[in-house]
């Protein structure tokens with residue numbers, strides 16, 4: 001199967017690098033600067049599962065359809081990414097987005113047709129260093145994908161089989177939208193909490209009401225997921241709450257690391273989308289409102305400082 005991976009950053013670089021190292025037919029669609037890095041150094045990946053330095057096929061433009069496109073841009077680049085992959089999407093092409101959140105599905109459905117767009121979600125901590133090295137930070141590498149409608153099931157299974165040689169144990173979910181909403185619920189809580197507090201989970205647990213605030217935000221986010229037809233399952237909520245209230249934990253969401261590095265963040269796509277859905281459903285989500293407003297104010301300040 002001919003696979004196109006849009007982006008060779010943290011997510012595209014990690015999973016695409018694993019596939020390329022296993023001999024899969026993978027092409028990366030990148031911009032000029034990343035293309036030059038890949039041509040010079042190959043795809044360089046460090047990971048507890050083994051390092052990879054691999055020459056890869058990387059292009060800056062596409063001239064015909066692929067069998068599947070894995071989309072791994074940040075949400076604020078979605079429009080340009082959709083434009084870039086358009087020539088790769090033919091009548092039988094599958095598009096598998098790996099972004100956090102869910103709003104991108106509407107954009108991709110409108111552009112390529114919902115019948116071509118699968119669901120996907122990754123649970124991993126990976127970053128790209130300035131020299132282009134992809135750093136996989138711990139052993140988590142969960143990759144979940146699946147059909148969003150019955151007619152997609154066979155094609156989704158074919159793509160799943162094509163990804164298996166990568167060795168990251170992709171899961172073919174029977175209900176990928178439920179998986180995406182659960183991840184969305186946990187991530188929005190994790191990002192909202194650690195960004196507002198500018199602290200790790202363990203440091204937040206040192207605050208007198210830290211655990212109560214974490215639990216309140218998780219319950220608010222879960223209520224929005226439920227209003228959208230995907231109430232998170234209890235074991236998932238229990239596991240998330242335990243992670244978000246672990247004393248001594250150094251965990252921070254990648255959104256906080258983006259804030260601290262002065263990078264753009266996906267707050268509109270994560271916190272903003274959830275808050276707007278809460279308002280549309282008439283749900284009271286006061287902690288989420290503060291988290292989103294905080295990130296909007298941060299972005300406004302960042303824009304003023306960079307002007």
Ligand SMILES: NC(=O)C1=CN([C@@H]2O[C@H](COP(=O)(O)OP(=O)(O)OC[C@H]3O[C@@H](n4cnc5c(N)ncnc54)[C@H](OP(=O)(O)O)[C@@H]3O)[C@@H](O)[C@H]2O)C=CC1
Nearest residue numbers: 007009010011030031072073077080081099100124125126
């Ligand atoms: N990193 C992580 O641990 C996790 C990330 N996610 C989610 O995965 C998504 C991707 O994140 P991540 O991989 O970290 O992001 P990165 O910023 O590391 O990588 C995104 C890549 O997409 C490329 N890109 C964007 N637009 C285009 C375009 N038009 N043409 C070509 N390349 C393009 C960027 O290229 P350029 O370098 O040229 O800007 C960049 O290299 C996000 O939604 C994130 O929330 C989910 C779980 C964990």
Ligand SMILES: CC(C)(CO)C(=O)C(=O)O
Nearest residue numbers: 122123124125253254255
């Ligand atoms: C929660 C986590 C680490 C899971 O992949 C993530 O997606 C993020 O921090 O952005």
